[in-house]
Amino acid sequence: MKNVLLFVSLMIFASVHIFTQEDVLRPKKPQHIQQDVNLDANYKIRYGIEVGINYNLYSSDQRWLPIVDQSLLNVYGKAEGISPYFVAMLDFPINSKFGIQTRLSYEGRGFSNEYDGIADCYIADDFQIVDAEVRINSKFSGADIGFSALLRYNVTDEIEIALGPMLLIPSADYEIEETQTVLSEECFFNYDTDPTKQISSTSKIGINTRFGIDLGFSYNIPLSDAVTLAPSLRLNYMFNKLFDDMAGIDVTRESLYGSAFYELVDAKLNVLKFGFALWF
Amino acid sequence: MKLILNSLLLLCLFSIVASSQVTVSPVEFNSSKDDFNSNITQNGKSIYFTSNRNGGSQRVFIVEERNGSLNSPKEASGAINDGKESGAVALTSDGQFMLFAAFEHEVGGIGRLDIYSAEKINGKWTNVKNLGPNINSSGWDSQPMISNDGNILLFSSDRDGGYGGTDIYISFRTADGWSKAENAGKNINSEYDEMTPVIGVDNSNFTFASNRPGGYGEFDIYISKYKFNRFDKPVNAGEPINSSADDFYYYSMPNSDIAYFSSSRPGGQGGLDIYKAVPNPYESDAVLLLSGVVKDAKNGSLLDANIIITDLESGKKVADLRSDDNTGEYFVILQQGRTYSITADKEDYVFFSSRYEVPAGDAGSTQTKNIELSPISGGNTRLLVFFDFDKATLKKESVPELDRVASFLKKYKNVKILLEGHTDDVGAPDYNQKLSESRANSVKEYLVNKDIASNRINTAGFGLSKPLVNEKTDAARATNRRVEMKIIE
Secondary structure (H helix, E strand, C coil), rough: CCHHHHHHHHHHHHHHHHCCCCCCCCCCCCCCHHHCCCCCCCCCCCEEEEEEEEEEEEEEEEEEEEECCHHEEEHHHEEEEEEEEEEEEEECCCCCCCEEEEEEEEEEEEEEEEEEEEEEEEEEECEEEEEEEEEEEEEEEEEEEEEEEEEEECCCCCCCEEEEEEEEEEEECEEEEEEEEECCCCCCCCCCCCCCCCEEEEEEEEECCCEEEEEEECEEEEEECCCCCEEEEEEEEEECCCCCCCCEEECHHHHHHCCEEEEEEEEEEEEEEEEEEEEE | CCHHHHHHHHHHHHHHCCCEEEEEEEEECCCCCCCCEEEEEHHHHHEEEEEEECCCCEEEEEEECCEECCCCCCCCEHHHHHCCCCEEEEECCCCCCCEEECCCCCCCCCEEEEEEEEEECCCCEEEECCCCCCCCCCCCCEEEEECCCCEEEEEEEEECCCCCCCEEEEEEEEEEECCCCCCCCCCCCCCCCCCEEEEECCCCCCEEEECCCCCCCCEEEEEEEEEECCCCCEEEECCCCCCCCEEEEEEEEECCCCCEEEEEECCCCCEEEEEEEEECCCCCCCCCCEEEEEEEEECEECCCCEEEEEEEECCCCEEEEECCCCCCCCEEEEEECEECCCEHHHHHHHHEEEEEECCCCCCCCCCEEEEEEEECCCEEECCCECCCCCCCEEEEHHHHHHHHHHHHHCCCCCCCCEEECCCCCCCHHHHHHHHHHHHHHHHHHHHHHCCCCHHHHHEEEEECCCCCCCCHHHHHHHCCEEEEEEEEE
């Protein structure tokens, strides 16, 4: 055992010695660059940070059987909104034009929609049912952890394009906050107990880990010899669903359509991003 | 129109022919290991280069010319090879002073690889000194190159704050040593690697190697000019100088159509090899090669003396060298169309000063000027002083020489001198007699004002009675107009 340890120690010492030996023709690169043997030794690894805004674009398909006209559930057909993101980046140059860029990000999520629909309204005194105009607002919020591995290409010294796969892992279930407001004067929620014009509820929804592509354009503006500012525009296009398909009964207009079978399918969340990166 | 087309065709044809005539061939002393960084000194008498032919470490090697042929390479003797890696040398044209790079040299360093200086004394490289923080950084500093006039130092460094990779840096000689090195700028440096700077003997032609895009592959040699303190935009040296492999270190031999460079192209002995390109497509401007020996004026023994050459018009020192300890030889490269002063001094000898003119037509030639130094006891020298025409008023160009006399007298406090004034044969003898006395007295007056005791300086005027040359030419008259200093005690 002692001999093994001695051997290992000698090997470590020898390898450290080799790494630090300089010659007069070409400088040795710092050790962390040398260890990446697939990369051209002439280029240095860059690291950077980026902050910016996500423009979240949610969409899904909805089906009713029978079709319920102006159902409040239409609010879940689409949504949009902005949220912040933060990224730590590494860029491993391959040659003067290409490199591999890795991004580890915190992606805040927030998107909402508002829809003016129709719901059944019971008039208590004469047991009549009339159509009530209801404004429904739904708001999704949550966060993902993102990881991208991109092939970076320098179109010019200033302009970069990066494209590659992206993985988004939800940090937790998203929260859905739903608010309904009755616009019709004669109708109320909870008409028999605590009549009110507005009700709110909060629920959670399980979010899938998603795969997609990350496409980015950025423009490098050197601030100094060591620091570069890069405004960037990116698209995160996801291939799989934000959450699993859902099915249920829509009774919001039961008086007219009966209990309608309802499906919410192919929920997708794609993101346009605008941010500023600092490369070191 | 047809004529223009024909002319263009001929021009194209000429350029193609001219390009294809350059012959590139490996030199005979390459090895199967890396051989690079060839430095030719004393007009081809010695070739210094860097190689790891004797094992893993880089060492400085020398090949010397003997009876018209080159001897076998041997490791340069002395302390320059005391680093774990030593090489990338730059020498002054006389081969007496060297800059080199070393990893973990015994004298100590500042960064990962540093630049050092060394002097050749008794045939050995010694007195190794680290060039200090104005040149060396905590990073990799290597491949020094010193201009022919010794006033510009260029080198390669990967220090922080550059344009990327290794950049070329420049420093200037000042009275206090080398100035703080500065990046050579974006005309030369890029985000890629720039290295192996070489400045021509004309102090203007400039070459370096870079792996920037747009070349022939790996490192290519680029050509630029350094003038008025700036570098021109470089151009790729093209084929056959560049190849798809590494090409470094492009040296132009002075007054010659030969260039040397280093390349790892196929067809060599292995690794990097040194190649010769003939004719050199990027020749430096023609210069005058001046050589000679320094001797004892009494017994003819060969002397190692300090020699300083100054451009009399600009007042700038253009060379600070030393004649060889063993052979007394010196070698210097001078620019055409300039007038210089050459001064030589050695302990216990009277200094020597002379005016030396290099007319434009003399460029491209090799001339010899031997220097004789008189021992102090009974010695004499001609002073390089200048007077207004027909007057005894000293010109300002005389000041460096007069200060030299003052320093000499302060160093040798027991010495007494006689200043002798002489004129040419133009004008009446009586007038010339008085003029020669007045001129000698003008020199004495300057020295007394420099705190030299009056009783240590005697003066005499000889008019036209003691000419050095008995001819009536302008050159002879210029030689005869003089002030001589003789040691009388």
